[in-house]
Amino acid sequence: MVEKLLRGMARDGRDLDGGKGNVRLRKASRDTLFVALQRSWSVLEQSAALRRQAGEVLVEHLLGRLGKGQWGKDQQAETTLGDMLATLTGDAFLRGQVNEMTRLMDRALLWLHEQEVVTLGKGLTVFRPAMTVQLAPGKTQFLxxxxxxxxxxxxxxxxxxxxxxxxxxxxxxxxxxxxxxxxxxxxxxxxxxxxxxxxxxxxxxxRQTTGKSWQNVVEALGNPVQQKIVADDRDATNVLVLAGPGSGKTRVLVHRIACLIRVRREDSRSILVLSYNRHAAVEIRARLRHLVGARHSV
Structure with missing residues (x-):
């Protein structure tokens, strides 16, 4: 319950400039939370007081929407955003303290849902966006x-x-x-x-793979030069490998593809392999299936 209340305070203020909550939480263990204050105590106290007051008004409004004689748990109440907003605006205390009543209504409803006081059904998607994206001013490109x-x-x-x-x-x-x-x-x-x-x-x-997978894909080659080619982790780099007949070109190619899939986690559908003839293509496919499994090889 304490953690749930703290997380409610951590979500307060996220609709303000900067998009950060009044407090920041980090769970260190099952029974330990680190709490960092990100705004002043007075702002935190004021936000919580307004949220609680708005929540109380909304609960009274929802109770008034229940049919006569409806009591108990899991009762369904139907209302509209306009009616809830009008109820909050009609509260003299809130009207004198809040400029953007819609923002307070959204936060109070979500807080009631988070604390399991009420459960927002179909309306939850209206109040909880998938993400908040903020663009830094003046930036034209990413480095x-x-x-x-x-x-x-x-x-x-x-x-x-x-x-x-x-x-x-x-x-x-x-x-x-x-x-x-x-x-x-x-x-x-x-x-x-x-x-x-x-x-x-x-x-x-x-590495983004297990030790056994690394052993099969890279170390199993047993050749330092081939291992360096296969495990090359440079981005946007062209690599030319010159080797004579029987030197293991196909093997290096197959293990390089396996490394891209197993270690670098590249999408196998984005890798194109060209071979001289159909026999070589069949051989490459069979070797790949052995290294990375049938799900990735094509």
């Missing part, structure tokens, strides 16, 4: 540094995926160790956690 926060997000997701795999593998042999792993994940910093539970896997956890 590499603009994508750095997004890359950090994806890198963290990759690490979390490896941690979940480690949890599953640990749980197969000892659930007590798996539980300790979970507690350490929330209690320790990343360096301490990696040193305790994933020692020697610093490079592996940065």
């Amino acid at each position: 590499v540094k603009d994508f750095a926060p997004l890359q950090e997000h994806y890198d963290e997701q990759t690490v979390q995926t490896h941690v979940m795999a480690a949890y599953a593998e640990t749980g197969l042999s000892s659930m007590q160790d798996a539980i300790r792993l979970t507690k350490d994940y929330f209690a320790l910093d990343q360096e301490g956690f990696m040193g305790r539970w994933m020692k020697g896997k610093t490079t592996e956890v940065k």
Whole structure:
């Protein structure tokens, strides 16, 4: 209940300039929340008071929409945006405090829904947009540094995926160790956690694939030059590989495609492979199916 109330305060203020809530929450563990104030205490208190007052007025309005003798849980009340807005505008306290009553109505309704006081049925999609997009003024193009926060997000997701795999593998042999792993994940910093539970896997956890998949796609080649070609991670780069007959060109090509799909997570439908004849195409297809599975090979 405490967490639900805090999250309600965290959503207050998101419709103001900057699009940030009055407080920021970060869940550190099952029983621990970090709370950071993003606006003054007076703004937080005023927002909460207006929200509660508007919520009270709206609940009274909805109760008045119930039929005579309707009491109890899960009663359905029907109303309109215009009627709810008129009810809020008719409240003397709110009318003297609020300039944009529609914005307050939206927030109060969503808050009542979030706190499970009422449940918005078909009307929920009206009040909850899919996302809020804000454009920085004066920017005409994006640079590499603009994508750095997004890359950090994806890198963290990759690490979390490896941690979940480690949890599953640990749980197969000892659930007590798996539980300790979970507690350490929330209690320790990343360096301490990696040193305790994933020692020697610093490079592996940065890859978007399992260690076994990396072994099959890259290390199984057993040739440093071929491995470098297959694992080349440069973007928008053309690579020319010159090699004589029997040197393993087809094998390198197949493993490069497998690396793009398994490690780089490229869409297999965006990869075009040209071969000299039909026999070579069939061979490439068979090798790919062996490395990445029939779902990705075409």
